[in-house]
Amino acid sequence: MLERSVEEWDVVVVGAGPAGLRAARTATLGGARTLVLEKADAVGVPVRTSGGSFIAELEKLGVPARLYHPISRIRFVGPRSEAVYGYDQPVTCVLDVRGLYQHLAQEAIAAGVTVRLKARVEAPLRENGKIVGVRFRDGLSGQVREVRAHLVVDASGHAALVAQRAGVHPGFRSVGYGAELDLFAPEFDEREAVLFVGSGVAPRGYAWAFPYGGSRVRLGVGVTRPHTELDPRAYLEPVAKRLPSLRGASPVEVHAGLVPATAPGTVPLVADGLLVVGDAAGQVSSLVGEGIRYVMRAGDLAGAIAAQAVRAQDASSSFLERYAQAWQREFGRNLRLAHAVHERMVSYDDAAWEERLPLLRAIPPKPFARLLSGDFSPGLLLELGTRHPRLMATAGQLMAARVGRRAEEAFGGVNPSEPMP
Template sequence: MTTGFDVLVVGAGPAGCVTAEEAARRGARVCLIEQSEEIGYPIRTSGGSFISELRELGISERFFHAIRRVKFASRNRSIAFDYPEPVVCVLDVRALYQHLALMAASAGVELRLGSRVIDVVREGTRVCGVIVRTGGATHNYAAPVVVDCSGFAAVVLRKAGLRDSFRRFGFGAEYDLYAPRYPEDEALLVVGSDVIPCGYGWAFPRGGGRVRVGVGTIHPDTRAVPQRYLDRFMHECAAIAPSLIGAQPLERHVGYIPSEGVCREFVFDGVMAVGDAAGQASTLLGEGIRYSIKAGRMAGRVVGEAVVSGDPSRARLSQYQARWLAEHGRFMRLAYIINRRIARYDDAKWDRGIALLEKLSPQVFSRLLMSDFSPGVLARVVAAAPRVLASVFRSFVAN
C-alpha cells in the first residue's frame, strides 16, 4: 500500500493536471495517476476554444491559433461571421496539456505515467484509495481524497458504484491533416444529412498548414459510427472537399464526451469528480477543455484547503460542487436543452436555423457558441430573432 499522499488525482487531462496543481499549491501532497505513457497522447479532442476565456484562465497565446472567420453551413445555406479581432481559436492540445502537467509538477505533484486505475479501495462507504496497474504489477494507493478526472471513463465513480456509465454521449472521429489549401484562419461547422445524423462536421485549422477535420454524433439518439462518415465528409461534402484537395492525414483521433446535461452530484465520501467525469462540458457543441480547467481550479483549491486543514469531509468538499453549479448550472442546463432539440433537426430545419442566424451579429453568434445565455446576450437574440428564443424558452419551461 502506497501512503503519504493527501490527494490522489486520477487522469492527467486538463481537469486532472489543474486540480492536482491547485491542491499542491495549497500544501497538499498530491499524486497524479495517468494510464497513458505520455501526457496529451492520444488526443481525443479538436481543441476549439475561446480567446477571452483562455486569457482569463491565464493560458498563453502560444498555445492557440486565432480564427478570424467562422462559417456555418447546412445542406442548402451557409453563413460566415467575420472577426477582425479574433474570438475563437484552436488549441495546440498536446502542448497545452504538457504545459499544465509541467505546472502541476512544478507545484510538487508526483506524476505516475503508464498507471491505470482498475478499482477503488473502500472502508465502509468511504473511498480511501485506488488500485493501479503499472507495467503488469498491481499497487494500492491510499489517501483521504480521490479525485476522478478520468474523463468519459469516470473510472473512480463507476468502480465505487456512485454512477453508471454515461448513457448519452457524443462520439467523434477526426483527422489532423496537412491541408495546405485550407484557409488558415477559417473554422467551419457543417450540419445536415449529407454529413452525419444527429451531429455535425468541423474543420479547425491550427496553423502551419494543419487542420483538424472531423465528424461527431450523439448516441443513442443515433447509432451512426463517425469513422464511417469521416472520409465521405472530407471528400464529398461541397462545403469542405475543394479545400482538402491534396490533404494528407498525420494523426487520427477518436473520442467520447458525456452529453447528459448537468450532473447534480459529483462530490461524495472521499471522492470528487472534475471535468468530463462530472459531465461538466457544454453539451451545446461538445466543448469542455476550458470548463475542465475552470473546474480543476475550483476543485483543487477546495480539496487542497480541506486536506491541509484536516477536514476532508463530504460537507467541506461539497463547497466545490455548490460553487460549480451556482456558476455554470443554468447555462449548462440550457445548452443541454438546445442540444436535445437540434440533435433532432432535419435538413429543412437546419436551413431555417441558418436563415435565423443570419440576423445575429458576429459577437452575439460567438457568445451563443460559447454557451453564454446571459440576459444581455438573450436580449440581443430576441431583438434579432424573437422566434428562436420563444421556442427555446418553451423547452426550458417544459424541462
C-alpha cells in the first residue's frame, strides 16, 4: 500500500501553464507560500497552441522580445480570393510557446514558487463545502499526497479538473479543436502569417500557417465542436497544398489541443476556497482561439487576490469575487463581442466568405489587426463605419451590442439580434 502524506501551503496552483505560473508568481510576490502542481514531465510540453499574439500586449506583460517572432504581413485567404495586410512596424507575432512557458516557470521559481512535475491531481479536498486543498499522485515517488491550502487555484486547462470535480463547474459545451504540424519549411516567407477560411480547408473554423523563426512554421486547422464533428487532421494536407512555399517542408512535431469557445460568464470563476483561471475559466478569445496574453493577465489578477485572501484569512467566495469582477471589467465586454462574431463566422459557407472578402479588403491594416486582437472599442468601430456602407451597418451593430440601446438608436435602429452583414 502506498504511503499517504500531508503538507500545508498558503496557495496551491494546479497547472503550470501561463495562467497558473503567473498566478503563482504574483501570489508569492504578495507574501503567499505557493506550490504549483504540474502533471507533465516538463513545463511547456507538449505544445497545444499556435502561439499567435500581439506585440504591444506582450510588452505590457513583460514578455522578452526574444520569445516571439514579429510578423510583417497577414494574408487572409478565402475560397477564391484574399485580403492582404502589410505592416512597416509589426504589430502581431508568433510566440516560442515552449520557451515562454519555461521563462514563466523560471520567473515564478525566482520569486520563491515551488514547482513539482509529474504531480497528477486526482481530487479536491473539501470541508464544510469549502475547498481546502487537493489530493495528487506523485509520479516521482509513487506516493499519494494531500496538500492543504488556504485556497486552490485551478489552472488545469479546459478540463477544469478541480472545479469540475468539486461540482462548481459545468464543463464547456463548445470547444475549439485544433491539429497542427510544426514544420521545418526553408522556403516559407518568415515575414508572413496566413489565415485560411472555407469548406475546403476548415469547415466551421479556420486554418493557419504561422512562422516562428529558424525556418519553423506551425501549420494548423481548428474547428469548433459541436458545430461540426469533422476531424481537423484530415484538412492539414489540403491546407499545405495551398502554399507552394511549403515545398520541401517536413514535420518535426505534431500538436493537438482543445480550447474553450465560450462567452464570458458561462462558468464560475470563484467558489469557497477556489479561484478558476486561464482555459479552465474560458478566458480566451473565441474569435481566433487566442488566449496566452489573456490568461497571463488573468493569472496576475488571480494571484493578487489570492495573496490578499491569505493575508485576510478569508477565502470565501464573496471575498474572492473581486477577482471575477476585475476580470469582467477589463475583458468581459470585448470577449463577449468576440464570441458573438465567432458564432456568426462558423455559420458562413464559401459564398458567404466570398461576399465578405471585399469588406475585409476595405479595412486598413492597423484596424484589421486591432479587430483580430478582439478590440471592439467605440473609436475603432466608428472609424470602420466610415470605410464602407456595409461596414457602417456592422460597426453599428457591434456598437449597439457593446454599449446598449442608446447606441442602437444612434445607428438607425440596428438590432443586435439580426445577422451581421
